[in-house]
Amino acid sequence: MDTVLAIVIVLATVLAMEGVAWSSHKYIMHGFGWGWHRDHHERHDRFFEKNDLYALVGAAMSISMFALGSPLIMGAQAWWPGTWIGLGVLFYGVIYTLVHDGLVHQRWFRYVPNRGYAKRLVQAHKLHHATQGKEGGVSFGFVFARDPAVLKQELKAQRERGIAVLREAVE
Structure with a gap:
């Protein structure tokens, strides 16, 4: 036991x-x-x-x-x-x-994974790095990754509200 x-x-x-x-x-x-x-x-x-x-x-x-x-x-x-x-x-x-x-x-x-969870993890973390500076951002975890499509929508909403400055358009 x-x-x-x-x-x-x-x-x-x-x-x-x-x-x-x-x-x-x-x-x-x-x-x-x-x-x-x-x-x-x-x-x-x-x-x-x-x-x-x-x-x-x-x-x-x-x-x-x-x-x-x-x-x-x-x-x-x-x-x-x-x-x-x-x-x-x-x-x-x-x-x-x-x-x-x-x-x-x-x-x-x-x-570079091209499918499965490993690809999703890489995509989610790249979206985390899509913002400039420390404000805003998504995907703060390191092992569990949310759906990149959802994260892109969150980044778009943050940009529209002026919370995050994106390095490049993530739409």
Whole structure:
């Protein structure tokens, strides 16, 4: 039973991390943390971006959970779910790195999907990058992608209301 519970905690954490990523992307990275995130939305020829510092934040979250769950560090005060939560955060980080940095931005490998969910994910994230600056925008998640047609309509409505400035017409 402990193994099943540990697996459930890891999987629940991976799913929950998409919510954490979405909200931190929308309200932190496109808010007061724009200084770190800005270069991710600008063309450049550097391998690393200031935006990569957010990976260190995720790593710190994972390491903190591992520490809270470790009897070697916490002794009798160890919180056993911490280890499994830390593992879930770590797995989400790996998924994020492969999907967002690897597939969408092609930092690690060159593959352009032409169908299925991978294509939808790439399209949704490209629509996220269709705006200039930190205002407005769509598709703040990293792993779950909404229908690109719906996202295009949301961008069009944002432009009409003066919320978002688009890089190019997305109609």
